[in-house]
Amino acid sequence: MVKVAHTGDGRADGIYTFGTSGSVNYRPPSEMWGDDVxxxxxxxxxxxxxxxxxxxxxxxxxxxxAKGGDANKDGRTDPFARDAAGVLWQYAGAGNAAAPYKPKATVNGGPENDSRGWNKYSFPY
Incomplete structure (x- = not known):
């Protein structure tokens, strides 16, 4: 379920629900039923x-x-981490149980067009 504000006042005035079959339903909170959208x-x-x-x-x-983020498209999950200095790091999956990740690498393209500045975001994905 995702609550959204559609009128611009910042208050939730719509709800999206996601079915296990992949369907999306939208309804205003004042209504009992919604529409598949x-x-x-x-x-x-x-x-x-x-x-x-x-x-x-x-x-x-x-x-x-659901694949969890395959950033380099090699079929393995690539987690990211942000350090205290605001640098965003990528840990590319290696597919090896003894050493599951390749050496960490900085992610460029941050707010200052380098790898710093990611601390201004409260919850990066």
Missing amino acids: GYGWDVYNMTFSPGNLGGDVPSDILARD
Whole structure:
């Protein structure tokens, strides 16, 4: 379930629910039933609304796929970590139980177009 603000006042005035078959249902909180508005969301294991990202009134929905984040597209999960200095690190999966990750590497493209500055985000994905 994801609560969203569609009127621009910052208060939740809509609810999206995600079925196990991948269906998405939207309903206003004042209504008992909603409408199916999408399909294919069963590939995601996390959905949330960060608020309004696009600059229009309705809140947006972001999702993370069930593979957990294969950033380099090699078929292995690649976790990320942020250190106290605000540097974002990628730990690429190696597929080896004795050494499960390749050496860590910084992620460029942060707010200052380098690997620093990621501390300004409260919950990076």
